[in-house]
Every structure is written in structure tokens, then in C-alpha cells.
Amino acid sequence: MIIRSFFLFVLLLLFISCKNDPPVVKSDETSQAEQEYFEDYESSPYKWGYIDRQGILDIEAIYDDCRDFSEGLALVNFEGRWGYINLQGENVIPHAYSMGTNFKEGIARVTDFENNQFLIDKRGNQILAIEYNEVKDFNDGVALARKGGLWGLIDPQGRELLGFNFEQLKRINSDSYRIKSGGKYGIVDRSGQILIEPIYDKISVEGLGPWIAKKDGKFGLITTDYSWQETQYKQIFPFYTPGSTIAKGDSYELINEKGWKLSSLDFEVVRPLGEGFWKYKANGVWGIADKSGKKLTEAKFKLLNRYSEGRLVFGLDDEHWGYLNEQGEELVPAEFPLNWDFHNGLARIITRRGIGFINKEGEIVIKPQFMEVKDFNEGLARVQVFR
Numbered sequence: 001m002i003i004r005s006f007f008l009f010v011l012l013l014l015f016i017s018c019k020n021d022p023p024v025v026k027s028d029e030t031s032q033a034e035q036e037y038f039e040d041y042e043s044s045p046y047k048w049g050y051i052d053r054q055g056i057l058d059i060e061a062i063y064d065d066c067r068d069f070s071e072g073l074a075l076v077n078f079e080g081r082w083g084y085i086n087l088q089g090e091n092v093i094p095h096a097y098s099m100g101t102n103f104k105e106g107i108a109r110v111t112d113f114e115n116n117q118f119l120i121d122k123r124g125n126q127i128l129a130i131e132y133n134e135v136k137d138f139n140d141g142v143a144l145a146r147k148g149g150l151w152g153l154i155d156p157q158g159r160e161l162l163g164f165n166f167e168q169l170k171r172i173n174s175d176s177y178r179i180k181s182g183g184k185y186g187i188v189d190r191s192g193q194i195l196i197e198p199i200y201d202k203i204s205v206e207g208l209g210p211w212i213a214k215k216d217g218k219f220g221l222i223t224t225d226y227s228w229q230e231t232q233y234k235q236i237f238p239f240y241t242p243g244s245t246i247a248k249g250d251s252y253e254l255i256n257e258k259g260w261k262l263s264s265l266d267f268e269v270v271r272p273l274g275e276g277f278w279k280y281k282a283n284g285v286w287g288i289a290d291k292s293g294k295k296l297t298e299a300k301f302k303l304l305n306r307y308s309e310g311r312l313v314f315g316l317d318d319e320h321w322g323y324l325n326e327q328g329e330e331l332v333p334a335e336f337p338l339n340w341d342f343h344n345g346l347a348r349i350i351t352r353r354g355i356g357f358i359n360k361e362g363e364i365v366i367k368p369q370f371m372e373v374k375d376f377n378e379g380l381a382r383v384q385v386f387r
Contacts, residue, residue, distance in 0.1 A: 023062075023078040023091045034113035037098060041080045046371055046387060050074070050089070050380040053346070055356075055366035059089035061385045069378040070102035073122060082110070084124070087378065093124035104137040107156055119156060128158045140174040142190060153177075153190060162192050172205045185213075187226065195226045207238030207245075210257055219247075221259050231259040241276040244291075254293045265293045274306035275326075288312075288328045297328040308341035311360060323347070323362065332362035343375040354386070 049061030050069075065077040073084045073092065083095035084103075099111040103122060109130065111117045117130035134146040135154070142161055145154045151169035153162035162169075168180035175189050179198060186198030196203075202214040203222065210221040213228070220230040233247040236255070244262060247255045252265040267280035267289070276291040280299065287299035303315035311331065312324040322334035340348040346357040349368065356368030372384035 023083060023095050031113055033115070037113055038080055043079050046384050048382055048384050051366070051383050052380060053376065058380060059085070061383070066382050067102055068374060068382060069380055070104065071106065071122070072378065073103050075100045075102060075108070087380065093120070101137070105139070105141070107138050109135060127156060139171055144169050144171065162188070162190060170205060178203055178205050196222060204238060207240045208242060209239060212236045212238060221257070223257070229259050237272055240272050240274060246270050246272065246278065263293050265289070272306070273304065273312070274308065275310070277307055279304045305341055308343070309345065309360065311342045311347070313339055313341060332358065346376060348373050348375065
């Protein structure tokens with residue numbers, strides 16, 4: 001029994017020592033560029049770490065900066081050098097970079113101290129030396145890349161899948177992209193086939209579709225089958241919820257996906273509020289309208305954010321913030337100097353003692369005690385602690 005207890009104690013010590021091992025810093029001889037970089041670098045006295053949903057500091061606050069977890073890894077800065085840790089706080093990619101990005105589809109972009117840029121995999125292996133002026137995140141196996149002033153698509157091996165022929169290129173979905181060519185906008189698929197000729201003055205691809213476009217001074221809709229529906233409106237907002245949006249001609253109206261009028265909105269200003277709701281303005285303050293455009297509350301709020309997870313941040317003035325529910329009822333009184341939207345069931349709130357979290361019932365579940373906090377991702381939230 002004594003021997004068994006001794007070995008368990010040794011294993012515990014080994015576990016603790018491994019978890020608290022200092023980050024792995026690339027040990028190659030320091031280059032002149034790296035030395036010059038650190039001549040002006042000052043390590044932050046307020047360090048970053050990660051807490052779990054109980055508010056326990058699960059990964060020690062030893063980092064000068066850090067990013068959210070993505071695909072099981074997080075980009076962290078230790079004494080000026082960026083590297084990657086896993087959800088257990090173990091260093092898995094050495095701190096050898098001056099910049100980096102989160103992993104997306106198993107790929108991240110990094111820059112070394114010689115200003116060389118690479119794509120790396122989740123083991124830190126270089127899979128491509130970036131020779132382009134700019135490369136965006138990978139989506140569906142391809143990434144937007146810029147060569148000089150023109151954009152195209154590449155795969156992780158750097159092969160060009162869509163030629164560098166466009167002044168602008170923006171992803172719409174897995175198979176289509178908005179282009180700008182000759183100063184006009186259109187839509188192509190990922191093979192380069194033209195779906196909408198670049199003849200539009202503007203195409204907005206925000207929201208779910210149809211997309212808002214402008215041609216010859218007139219606003220209309222490009223439907224999901226890429227046909228053009230001209231309208232009489234002077235302004236159309238994106239379809240953030242299925243089936244309806246707001247448009248303005250002589251007054252505001254609720255319209256459907258074909259541009260047909262559903263109802264009139266007798267308000268001086270109307271804006272999307274998320275999750276199918278609208279906010280309207282009267283006498284300089286905001287109120288809430290339901291999904292059909294009818295008043296849900298009177299206009300009495302200085303500020304309304306967008307609905308997120310059925311909760312809405314509201315402000316009575318610059319120093320009194322709270323939350324409303326989907327009925328527009330006050331769920332949490334305006335007692336916070338600042339608060340944020342809900343994300344994964346929790347929302348950040350600030351008090352005189354620091355920043356913490358509340359649940360959707362308005363109960364404080366993580367005590368406000370941190371200098372800075374970000375939302376939870378993959379079960380952990382990054383926090384900056386008072387020291």
C-alpha cells in the first residue's frame with residue numbers, strides 16, 4: 001500500500017510538472033531581424049490565461065497575449081513570440097513566430113521574424129511558403145489569395161484554382177463568390193464559370209439571400225437561382241432571417257424574398273434586430289417591433305444591440321445596461337456599466353470589481369474578477385488577470 005501510494009504521488013508530480021512546463025521557444029540562433037524586433041518589445045505585466053465554465057483558471061496566466069481556441073488549438077504569445085497550445089495547456093507548436101492566425105480546416109498562417117510567411121499544419125509542419133501578397137482563411141478546401149492587386153483562389157498546396165483576375169473576391173457559400181471586375185460586380189462559381197455577369201454597381205452578399213444589388217441606379221434582388229428582380233425601393237436591408245426583410249421607398253415596408261410588400265411599417269427609422277425582430281426609432285430613442293412589424297415595446301431605449309440566443313442587450317444611458325427577453329421584457333435590470341451579447345449560453349458583464357459572466361436567467365455564474373475576458377470557445381475563455 002505504501003509503495004502504491006508513493007508511485008501515485010510520483011505520477012501526480014509528473015503530471016503537474018508537465019502541465020506547468022514553460023513554453024517551448026524555438027532554440028535556433030537569434031537572427032538580426034529578431035534581435036531588432038525585441039529591442040522595442042515590452043512584455044505585458046498583466047498576463048493572459050484560460051478559464052473553464054466554472055471560472056477556474058484551467059491554463060495558467062503566463063501569456064502576453066492569446067487568441068480563442070479553434071480546432072483544439074490556441075495561438076498564444078509568450079514573451080513576444082507566438083506559438084500554439086492545446087486544450088490541456090501543453091505547447092504543441094514552438095513559439096517561433098512574430099504573427100499567426102487561428103487554425104481553420106487544419107491550416108494556419110504564420111510569419112517568422114524574417115517576415116517569411118507560411119501555411120502550417122497542426123503539428124507545426126510547413127506545408128506552403130506563401131508567395132502571395134495576402135492569403136485568407138481556408139473554407140471548403142480553398143482560400144482567397146491576392147497577387148499584386150488581383151484576387152484568385154488557391155488550394156493548400158498553392159495551386160491556383162481560380163485565376164488572379166479580379167479586383168475583389170468574396171466568398172458567398174461553398175461554391176460561389178462575388179467578384180469585382182472592371183469596376184462592376186458579379187458572381188462566379190469556384191471553377192470560374194460566370195453565374196452573374198459583372199454588370200452591377202453593387203452586390204451585397206450579407207445575410208441568407210436573396211442578395212441586394214444595384215444596377216443603373218435601381219435596387220433589386222438577386223435570387224438564390226441567380227436571377228435579377230428589380231424593385232422600386234431606394235434601400236433594401238439584407239435577409240438576416242428567412243422570408244422577410246425591410247425596404248424603404250417613400251416609407252418603410254416589410255418585404256418577402258421576391259420583393260413583394262408584406263406590410264407597411266409606420267416608423268421614422270427601422271433596422272434589423274436579429275432573430276426576426278426589428279427596432280424602430282421615435283423621438284430619438286428605440287423600441288422593438290415583432291416579426292410582423294407590430295410594436296412589441298414602446299420606444300424608450302437609448303441603445304439596442306442585436307438579439308443573440310434569445311437575449312438582447314439594452315442601454316438606458318451610457319452607464320446603465322441590462323438584458324431583455326424575446327417578449328421585450330426586462331430580464332436583467334440596467335445595472336451594469338457595460339455588458340455584451342450572449343455566446344454559448346453565457347454573457348460577459350462588467351462591474352467595479354472586474355469582468356465576469358451571467359447565465360441566460362441573469363444569474364452571475366463566474367464572479368467578476370478579471371481585467372479582460374473574451375467569450376467561451378471550445379469550453380475555455382481567455383482572460384487577463386490582475387497581478
